[in-house]
Amino acid sequence: MQSVFVTVGSTQFDELTQLVTTEATLQALARLGCRRLTVQYGTAKAPRVPPVAKRAGVEVETYDYKASIANDLAAADVVIGHAGAGTILEALGAGKKMVVVVNDRLMSNHQTELAFKMKALNHLDACTCDTLLHTLAGLPARSFARYHGGEDDRAVLNHIAGVLEARRADALRSAQGRGRPSIALFLVAAVLAFALAHTLFFLT
């Protein structure tokens, strides 16, 4: 894993962005063969890069936010991200090895649902800040199942096309008078019939 990209989207996840720039993490990353670390830290405060980075031979770049992280994603071998759906789908879509770091300080964080589901399907690994180093150490030996998001979208679109065609067929059938009988017409007819019967009753 030559190039590691850490991203937290537009969230504030100080614990993670500070953790990845500590001396211990940088040295661990260097031992794992990391030469380049890019940290997108969002609304958290900018992490301070310790001098040990240079000695360990890790080039560190940090920035707060970019309109598109696609380039950094493409350049990375490993993506470390928060549990945001956008980050997960984008990283898996680019076919990257990914570790999701769950922010356990956030209560009732329903976004983690997707992260754990993807972990269960072996598309990525998930951990907390405490176990990040351990997870990273095991990463080179792991192989993940490829996630084909584009195919899933095409399946949804085919379903939509099917619904459109079926409704068009329905409209055609009712235009030819072969559709379902209309309850609206039946009720209107019933009201009119009642009114007629009522009138006749009073006239006679």
Next chain:
Amino acid sequence: MMTLGVFVLVLVLGVVVAWCVGRVVDVLLGIRARQAELGQGEITNTSKQARSRTALPTQCSTLIVLGSGGHTMEMLKLLRAASEDSKPNKRLYPRHYVVAQTDAHSREKAVNFEQQQSTVSKGVHFHAISRSREVGQSYMTSVVSTLRALIDSFPLLLRTQPQLILVNGPGSCVPVCIAAFVLKVLGLNDATIVYVESICRVTTLSLSAKLLQWFVDTCVVRWPELGNGRCVAIPPSSLSSPTSTAAAAAL
């Protein structure tokens, strides 16, 4: 003995009420039939026969409701797949994007996205409606703003006359779908309403889905656990394809 005037008034009112109730029942039954039919993953023979006789239109006017961050991202991901489709009627143009007035971010993303599409401009329009609920807004005031969004939706739908309404769950899609349902009952617009649940929803339906599953022509959920009689589950291909599950099992 009723006077003639009162009699006529009651008669007219009765007819109107009967028609409205009947139309609501009709539309709901139609939706239910469609959901049940497609829920089983097949289209019946009769509709296949009918389909062969209908010439497919080359365009499908689509109204798309964009919402906050994640929803917009997922919607644009879906539309990217649509733009790349080989069949023109499945590319879903012309597109009418509906964005909340205060949501410049989503609009900007959609503008960028459409500029990237290789398909030359097939008509991309943007429309603003009132925001139905700001993050953190109180429940009572959000009722008022949702009503305002509902009122905005009627002229919008009547003007654009979409064939397809594509929503994926931001709060502002609820008033648009309700308005579309009312117009369908009145026979003023017959758009097919499609709700696509967010992939983030793994174990429970979102509030929007719980509400809208009764009114939309099809409700798509992305995980098999969420499929019910109304919502069709279209799970990730990795769940069904034997190669990747075998690979996952081997690990």
